[in-house]
Amino acid sequence: MTERVPLLRLERLTKSFALRRTVGERIGRSQVEPARAVDDVSFTLHHGEILGLAGESGSGKTTLARCIIRLVEPDSGTIELDGIDVRAARGAQLRELRRRMQMVFQDPYSSLNPRMTVGAALHEAGRVHHRPGSENGEQFVREALERVHLGAAVAKRRPRELSGGQRQRVAVARALAVGPEVLIADEAVSALDVSVQAQLLNLFLDLRDELGVAILFVAHQLAVIAEVADRVAVMNHGRLVEIGDAGDVLANPQDDYTKALLAAHPRPRLSGAASS
Amino acid sequence: MSVAPEPVLSIEGLRVEFDMPFGRLVALRGASLSIRPGEIVGLVGETGSGKTLVCRSVMRLIPQRGRIADGRILFDGRDVLAMRPRELRDFRAHDVGMVFQDPFSTLNPVLRIGKQVEETLRVNFGLKKSEAQTRAVELLRDVGIPNPERRALSYPHEFSGGMRQRVMIALATASQPRLLLADEPTTALDVTTQAQILDLLVRLSEEGGMAVVLVSHDFGVIAQVCDRVAVMYGGHIVETGTIEEIHDGAEHPYTRGLLDSIPRLESAGRPTRLPVIPGVPPDPADEVSGCVFRPRCRYAQPACETVSMVLEPVSPGHETACPVRPFAVADSALTARAGARL
Numbered sequence: 001m002t003e004r005v006p007l008l009r010l011e012r013l014t015k016s017f018a019l020r021r022t023v024g025e026r027i028g029r030s031q032v033e034p035a036r037a038v039d040d041v042s043f044t045l046h047h048g049e050i051l052g053l054a055g056e057s058g059s060g061k062t063t064l065a066r067c068i069i070r071l072v073e074p075d076s077g078t079i080e081l082d083g084i085d086v087r088a089a090r091g092a093q094l095r096e097l098r099r100r101m102q103m104v105f106q107d108p109y110s111s112l113n114p115r116m117t118v119g120a121a122l123h124e125a126g127r128v129h130h131r132p133g134s135e136n137g138e139q140f141v142r143e144a145l146e147r148v149h150l151g152a153a154v155a156k157r158r159p160r161e162l163s164g165g166q167r168q169r170v171a172v173a174r175a176l177a178v179g180p181e182v183l184i185a186d187e188a189v190s191a192l193d194v195s196v197q198a199q200l201l202n203l204f205l206d207l208r209d210e211l212g213v214a215i216l217f218v219a220h221q222l223a224v225i226a227e228v229a230d231r232v233a234v235m236n237h238g239r240l241v242e243i244g245d246a247g248d249v250l251a252n253p254q255d256d257y258t259k260a261l262l263a264a265h266p267r268p269r270l271s272g273a274a275s276s
Numbered sequence: 277m278s279v280a281p282e283p284v285l286s287i288e289g290l291r292v293e294f295d296m297p298f299g300r301l302v303a304l305r306g307a308s309l310s311i312r313p314g315e316i317v318g319l320v321g322e323t324g325s326g327k328t329l330v331c332r333s334v335m336r337l338i339p340q341r342g343r344i345a346d347g348r349i350l351f352d353g354r355d356v357l358a359m360r361p362r363e364l365r366d367f368r369a370h371d372v373g374m375v376f377q378d379p380f381s382t383l384n385p386v387l388r389i390g391k392q393v394e395e396t397l398r399v400n401f402g403l404k405k406s407e408a409q410t411r412a413v414e415l416l417r418d419v420g421i422p423n424p425e426r427r428a429l430s431y432p433h434e435f436s437g438g439m440r441q442r443v444m445i446a447l448a449t450a451s452q453p454r455l456l457l458a459d460e461p462t463t464a465l466d467v468t469t470q471a472q473i474l475d476l477l478v479r480l481s482e483e484g485g486m487a488v489v490l491v492s493h494d495f496g497v498i499a500q501v502c503d504r505v506a507v508m509y510g511g512h513i514v515e516t517g518t519i520e521e522i523h524d525g526a527e528h529p530y531t532r533g534l535l536d537s538i539p540r541l542e543s544a545g546r547p548t549r550l551p552v553i554p555g556v557p558p559d560p561a562d563e564v565s566g567c568v569f570r571p572r573c574r575y576a577q578p579a580c581e582t583v584s585m586v587l588e589p590v591s592p593g594h595e596t597a598c599p600v601r602p603f604a605v606a607d608s609a610l611t612a613r614a615g616a617r618l
Contacts, residue, residue, distance in 0.1 A: 195533065197537070198550040202552065223496075223538075226547075227540070230547070250545070
């Protein structure tokens with residue numbers, strides 16, 4: 001394989017959170033080792049690639065995702081988008097970087113303004129970032145909704161009038177409205193029913209194929225990652241314990257933690273399911 | 277398999293309605309299910325299909341504005357819906373246990389874990405304080421809490437999600453009930469913790485001969501521990517059968533659609549589009565004539581508008597509410613084999 005220039009590059013990224021000391025520790029003036037939520041993480045993400053990020057709750061997946069767009073300020077390490085140092089960016093440059101890297105959260109209900117119609121929310125995202133076509137609100141919104149396979153009628157509705165799956169599509173549409181190159185989906189399908197989840201997973205594959213957007217797909221369910229990811233990274237206690245092609249990592253894991261995660265994955269007991 | 281014993285629980289044609297200011301919602305449209313002693317039955321379905329309401333109806337814990345409009349619930353031959361308050365209290369205390377999805381909101385945050393277990397034992401069994409303390413520690417040990425003497429002194433916030441769910445199971449099984457209703461007990465947990473909780477449920481069921489209804493939206497979880505599955509859709513149970521029958525020879529188009537849309541680990545490395553069920557689930561405000569799945573069903577026929585959604589046997593123990601049976605021909609060999617095995 002030829003060496004390609006990565007779109008997003010993380011090198012030795014670290015983020016720790018100071019822990020509150022107990023009374024005894026405060027009296028004794030002893031220091032507490034901070035919790036390392038992200039510990040020496042390096043990886044790359046290429047154009048049009050879907051990288052699945054797996055791990056249990058508390059493994060640092062979300063902190064890592066937030067560090068990349070600097071919703072959480074990392075302590076040390078490098079983040080580069082297209083060769084631009086994300087950590088050094090300020091003001092307009094940071095805003096532009098955040099336009100190019102958009103995030104979709106687990107709960108679309110709390111990330112959409114309940115008092116704004118879907119159309120207004122989508123149009124606002126385009127206007128704020130001066131997207132071409134955003135002068136013509138109606139058409140801009142229609143195209144944004146089309147991208148996520150929603151009808152134009154949805155534009156007039158408010159988030160509470162939509163189903164969970166539709167709401168998450170709107171959240172994706174808003175992220176895409178500003179023309180990002182990287183989409184960070186943090187447990188974006190975890191709260192959905194399987195049949196709706198399948199529709200959303202298909203949507204992510206469509207978006208990658210049609211728009212060439214790179215996706216960092218964070219999920220705790222390995223099977224969900226298996227359905228969309230080209231490569232998989234596994235996190236445990238803030239460290240990246242394994243990364244590689246999805247087929248290799250999930251079919252032939254090398255790390256003990258990955259093996260344990262796979263072993264715990266629910267499987268039908270199809271031989272002798274009857275209790276007798 | 278020996279002669280089927282009398283079911284410990286049987287639900288017939290359960291209909292639950294909610295009278296809302298804007299009109300009537302029908303959450304359960306006529307659900308029927310029976311559970312034999314010691315059996316682990318999975319109740320699988322999507323949001324709004326009525327899984328939780330089935331459990332709550334058995335406990336007679338229907339939320340406000342809701343009422344059981346029709347149907348029967350028999351526990352050990354006793355009519356649950358006709359029970360008087362005193363009898364109902366006794367039934368809830370001794371005969372059934374329930375574990376809810378969210379162990380955070382069901383434990384009292386300002387009481388020590390041990391105290392909460394003791395309270396249950398003292399109120400429901402009239403145990404003395406010292407007896408209750410000893411028994412509480414035993415129960416905590418039983419559900420796999422390490423160092424139970426010490427942990428009994430902890431508060432709920434000091435426990436992890438999995439540990440809290442263990443406490444809930446200890447509380448629900450304190451009376452050694454004949455039936456445990458577990459409503460999404462592992463949904464909020466990590467996979468490794470989930471596997472431990474499922475093992476615990478299986479162990480308790482095997483040791484005590486307790487029947488379990490395991491509610492989940494995750495077929496993987498159900499398939500891992502259950503003997504039998506009941507698939508719910510739009511307030512109906514649309515198909516029941518053993519895990520194998522459902523997994524390999526589902527007769528209802530909804531069951532097939534649901535199974536097909538489950539993400540699989542085996543897809544790793546070659547991401548492909550998953551088959552999806554077109555359309556959306558029925559609105560509980562709409563009265564649907566005939567089959568509730570008809571608007572989304574690709575095998576629907578004109579006659580589907582008038583069918584009553586009654587479970588009809590496919591083979592002994594395998595029942596479906598679909599009269600069309602679009603897969604019957606292709607799978608006849610398999611069904612015959614399943615029939616021969618029983």
